[in-house]
Amino acid sequence: MIYPEQVIEEVRLRNDIVEVVSGYVKLERKGRSYWGLCPFHSEKTPSFSVEPNKQFFYCFGCNKGGSVIQFIMNIENLEFVDALKLLAERAGITLPESEDPKERERAQRRKRILELNRLAARFYFNNLVGENGLEARNYLQRRGLTEKTVRKFGLGYSPTGWDELTRMLLENKFPEDLLLDSGLSIRAKSGELIDRFRGRIMFPIFDIRGNIIGFGGRVLDGSMPKYMNSPDTPLYNKSRELYGLNYARMSSSKKLLIVEGYMDVISLHQAGIDYAVASLGTALTKMQGWILKKYSEEVIIAYDSDAAGQAATLRGLEILEEAGCNVKVLIIPEGKDPDEYVRNNGPEKFKNLIDRAISLLDYKIRVRRNMHNLDTVEDKLKLLNGIADILAEHDNPIERELYAKDYAQKYGISYESLQEEVNRRISRRNRAGDYSASVREGRGRSLAVRRDEETDTRYSELEHMLIVILCQENRLFKLISEKYGLESYKDRKAGEIARKLYRKLEENDGCVLAELVSDMDPGIASYLVRLSQTKGDIKEPEKAVRQILNRLEIMKLEDLQKQTIERIKNEQDGEIRQQLGLEFSIRAEKIAELKKMI
Numbered sequence: 001m002i003y004p005e006q007v008i009e010e011v012r013l014r015n016d017i018v019e020v021v022s023g024y025v026k027l028e029r030k031g032r033s034y035w036g037l038c039p040f041h042s043e044k045t046p047s048f049s050v051e052p053n054k055q056f057f058y059c060f061g062c063n064k065g066g067s068v069i070q071f072i073m074n075i076e077n078l079e080f081v082d083a084l085k086l087l088a089e090r091a092g093i094t095l096p097e098s099e100d101p102k103e104r105e106r107a108q109r110r111k112r113i114l115e116l117n118r119l120a121a122r123f124y125f126n127n128l129v130g131e132n133g134l135e136a137r138n139y140l141q142r143r144g145l146t147e148k149t150v151r152k153f154g155l156g157y158s159p160t161g162w163d164e165l166t167r168m169l170l171e172n173k174f175p176e177d178l179l180l181d182s183g184l185s186i187r188a189k190s191g192e193l194i195d196r197f198r199g200r201i202m203f204p205i206f207d208i209r210g211n212i213i214g215f216g217g218r219v220l221d222g223s224m225p226k227y228m229n230s231p232d233t234p235l236y237n238k239s240r241e242l243y244g245l246n247y248a249r250m251s252s253s254k255k256l257l258i259v260e261g262y263m264d265v266i267s268l269h270q271a272g273i274d275y276a277v278a279s280l281g282t283a284l285t286k287m288q289g290w291i292l293k294k295y296s297e298e299v300i301i302a303y304d305s306d307a308a309g310q311a312a313t314l315r316g317l318e319i320l321e322e323a324g325c326n327v328k329v330l331i332i333p334e335g336k337d338p339d340e341y342v343r344n345n346g347p348e349k350f351k352n353l354i355d356r357a358i359s360l361l362d363y364k365i366r367v368r369r370n371m372h373n374l375d376t377v378e379d380k381l382k383l384l385n386g387i388a389d390i391l392a393e394h395d396n397p398i399e400r401e402l403y404a405k406d407y408a409q410k411y412g413i414s415y416e417s418l419q420e421e422v423n424r425r426i427s428r429r430n431r432a433g434d435y436s437a438s439v440r441e442g443r444g445r446s447l448a449v450r451r452d453e454e455t456d457t458r459y460s461e462l463e464h465m466l467i468v469i470l471c472q473e474n475r476l477f478k479l480i481s482e483k484y485g486l487e488s489y490k491d492r493k494a495g496e497i498a499r500k501l502y503r504k505l506e507e508n509d510g511c512v513l514a515e516l517v518s519d520m521d522p523g524i525a526s527y528l529v530r531l532s533q534t535k536g537d538i539k540e541p542e543k544a545v546r547q548i549l550n551r552l553e554i555m556k557l558e559d560l561q562k563q564t565i566e567r568i569k570n571e572q573d574g575e576i577r578q579q580l581g582l583e584f585s586i587r588a589e590k591i592a593e594l595k596k597m598i
Contacts (some may be wrong), residue, residue, distance in 0.1 A: 003084065003095060005504075005519075006209065008069075009086055012518050013290055014091035014240060017068040024075050032322075032395075038065045039075055041065050049533075055290060055514040058526075058533045065529030067514040069523045080519060094234070110234050113182045116174060117204070117212040119233070120184055123165055124156025124202040124215075133157045136201055139220055139578030143263060144343045149270045152247075156202040158217060163194045183214065183230040193434065197228065203262045205229075205236065205280065208248040213241070216262055216280070227261075229280060238280040240287045244269065249295045250508060251275040254475060256296040257330070257354065258284070259338050260303055265338040271347035273354070276338070284316040289323030294510045297475050300357050302330040302338050310367060317360055328357035359402055364390045383595050384411060388418060392425035458555060461531070462548050463494035467501060468532045469548075471513040477505040483549045493524060550594045557591050 001461045018034055022028060023056045023078035027034040027050060038059045040047035047061035058065035064074060072083040088095050094106035127133050128150070136157040140150060158165065168186045170176070176193055179185035185193045200217030207213045214230035242248075244265040248256055257276045259265055268276035275296075279288055292299050301316050303309040313329060320327045330353055332341050338370055342350045358366070368386045387407050391400045404422060408415040470480055481502055489495030497516065504511045513532055564584045571577045 003081075006083065007093075007095060008518050009515055011088050011091060011093055011095075012055070012067055012069060012515060013287055014093060015068045015087045016052075017057060017071065017514075018050055018052050020068050020087070020090075021050050021057060021071060038062060038064075052286075053322055054512070054532070056454070056517070056529050056532075057422075058529045060533070063530055064522070064526050065533070066447055066520070066522055066525035069518045070520075070525045073358055073522055091239070096540060106234065107172060109178070109181065112174070113233060113235050114211055116169060116178065116182045116184060116269075117214070119169065119172065120165060120182075120215070121156060121202075121204045121212050122202075123168060124158055125154060126156075127159050127340065128155060128157040128202075132159055135215045135220055139201065143267070143339070145266065145270065149266060152269075153266050154204040154212070155266075158195065158200045158202050159198040160199040161195075162198065165195045165197075166193045176446055180521040181233060183233045183236070196230075202226065203243075205241060205243060207235075207241065208246055208249065210246050211235075214238075216243075218262070238282050239285040240291070242277040242288055242291060243280055244277040245295065248275045248277050249510075250253075254297040254598075255300060255354075256292055257300045257302055258292070260309070261337070261339070262275055264302075264338040267342055268350070271342045271350065273342075273347060273350065283312060284319045284384050286319055286323065289319040289325065291357075292320065293323045293325045294512055294515070296510070297326060297473075298328065299325040300328045300330050300354060302332065304332075304335065304337055314367065315364070317363065321360065327360045329360070329363040330354055332355040359399070361390065361394055361399060365403070365407070369422055380411060384418065385421070388425060391422045457491070459475070459490035459552065460494060462552055462555075463489055463491045463498070464528060464531055465535065466545065466548055467494065467497055467516075469512060469538065469541050469545055470501060470505075471511060471516055472532075472536065472538075473545075474505060474510050476542060477502070479542070480545060480549070481505075484552065488552075497524070497528075547598050550597050554591055554594050554598075557587050557594075561591075 008367045018027065021034075022037075022085075025036040025039050025048065027036045028046075029035075032051070032053065034050040034052065035046045036050075037043055037046050038061055040048075040059060041062040043061055048057065048059045056065060056067050057071050064070075066074075069080070069083050073080060076083065076086065078086065081103070085095060093104055095112060096107055106504050118195055128136055140155065145155075166179060169179055169184070170193075175497065176185075179193060180187065182197055188194045197215060197217040200219055203216040203218070205214040205216060214233065214236035216227060216229045218227050219225075228526050229238060232238065243262060245256075247269060253273045253275045255275050257268070257273065259268065259278050260275055261278055265276045265278045268274075277292075279285075299320050301313050301320075303313045308367070317327055332338065332353060338350065341353075347479060365387055368383060368390065368446070371386075372383045374380050374383065384407070387403075391403055394400055400422060401419070404418050405415050408418045464481055466484065470476060486495060486499055486502060489498055497520075501511055501516055510548045513528065517528055520528075561584060564580055564587070568577055568580050568584070571580065
């Protein structure tokens with residue numbers, strides 16, 4: 001059976017590879033990776049690595065690698081569909097159109113809950129625009145929302161009566177147990193069904209495809225709880241959804257801005273900042289981190305600046321850093337939230353704040369600085385040791401040096417002494433994971449992969465490297481696709497993979513390597529992951545891409561040169577021979593120019 005790409009990706013995202021692999025292999029964290037003895041071949045020194053931020057595994061000994069799906073295929077000796085089913089069951093996902101009667105029943109139940117949610121959203125909207133929605137409409141107007149924005153986000157109002165929605169749904173022949181499963185109704189102490197949401201502004205929660213999977217509700221008065229969300233249901237899990245992502249992923253910006261609430265997202269979208277999203281009443285999760293990485297090149301956190309907001313920001317930074325996101329923090333003056341700031345100061349000033357968002361390092365050090373009053377030498381020493389800890393954890397040596405110089409000057413110590421403390425911490429960390437580098441160096445040699453007769457192997461590695469880099473840097477799609485379209489691929493398998501990747505990127509649907517390889521044959525998946533692990537640590541990806549494109553162009557021109565030589569040898573007509581010779585000379589000059597650029 002063939003499953004839609006969205007289903008395969010949901011299964012992958014909801015199965016953390018570290019958690020899955022840990023069920024089979026004892027893993028130990030070393031730096032950013034986890035290491036253990038490979039389950040696929042016999043060894044005494046660990047060469048099997050799991051990358052949590054990239055969500056794939058790779059063994060430097062036997063060269064097996066791939067996403068969580070290939071791991072299960074290999075470890076359980078399963079075909080792709082069976083591995084997908086195992087992981088879907090583990091994550092509580094019902095795969096579509098299964099032959100299993102229980103799975104088909106669960107899939108049908110999900111469809112029915114979608115119908116319920118659509119009806120409920122229409123009911124809430126009609127209440128908002130009707131005579132009973134005046135107070136709610138006035139509230140939204142005071143918050144500065146236009147009618148167009150209200151309609152775009154499907155806002156509504158749940159009436160104050162006990163069971164108005166429930167009665168309407170029962171009249172439409174939906175059974176009680178389905179209303180309870182959907183989270184729209186709850187059972188009262190009397191045993192009767194009543195509405196979960198009453199007297200609240202209603203915010204439909206959409207999944208990435210625009211389906212209504214749940215609701216959030218906000219009171220109009222000061223009663224508590226101020227916000228109420230749908231419980232987890234067969235459709236909705238707050239840990240894996242981001243409010244507003246269905247719109248934000250379509251933004252021309254390559255950023256995603258994380259804010260705290262529904263109104264923040266809606267106000268920012270109305271103000272033209274259409275890449276805002278919010279986590280749903282919970283701390284940012286690892287799954288949300290991977291999703292943010294998939295759909296953006298830069299993630300900016302804009303939580304409140306109070307103590308709770310700072311704590312949430314630090315937790316979020318850890319999650320996003322582990323997911324491999326390029327992270328910044330937006331500081332809003334005077335402790336205001338984004339909705340209030342953009343209404344009082346306008347969108348341009350808020351965009352200026354976004355442009356001035358500070359780096360991950362800056363924010364961590366700023367928070368550490370606020371913990372000390374620096375009145376004593378002891379306090380200053382604690383701060384500087386804290387800064388050394390933070391810098392030592394950071395991977396970019398250029399940023400480490402710049403920050404070390406800046407803070408050494410700021411606090412009146414020598415750069416050399418601060419850098420020495422940073423280096424001491426880095427050395428301790430490196431000694432703990434020292435063997436991993438030697439494993440990479442000694443065991444990652446073979447990059448061969450089986451090919452069939454339709455493949456031109458000379459182009460193979462370069463074309464696959466283009467694919468690997470493009471998965472890491474989606475922003476380079478225009479450069480690569482314009483210079484090396486699908487018709488340019490000489491390696492048949494690389495061309496097939498590129499076709500899938502180009503299509504996803506053309507549809508503005510970002511793609512990471514673990515996602516790309518999820519439904520691939522384990523052999524080619526291992527090959528791509530192998531390239532990523534042994535040759536994919538590229539400091540200047542755009543420069544690397546241009547060099548690869550130049551090498552591919554040189555190979556193509558050299559092939560034409562060989563053909564031209566053969567034609568000259570066999571050509572009797574002097575004029576044609578002269579024309580071929582001219583073409584050869586022009587091509588030779590072009591090859592020489594390209595070689596200078598490599």
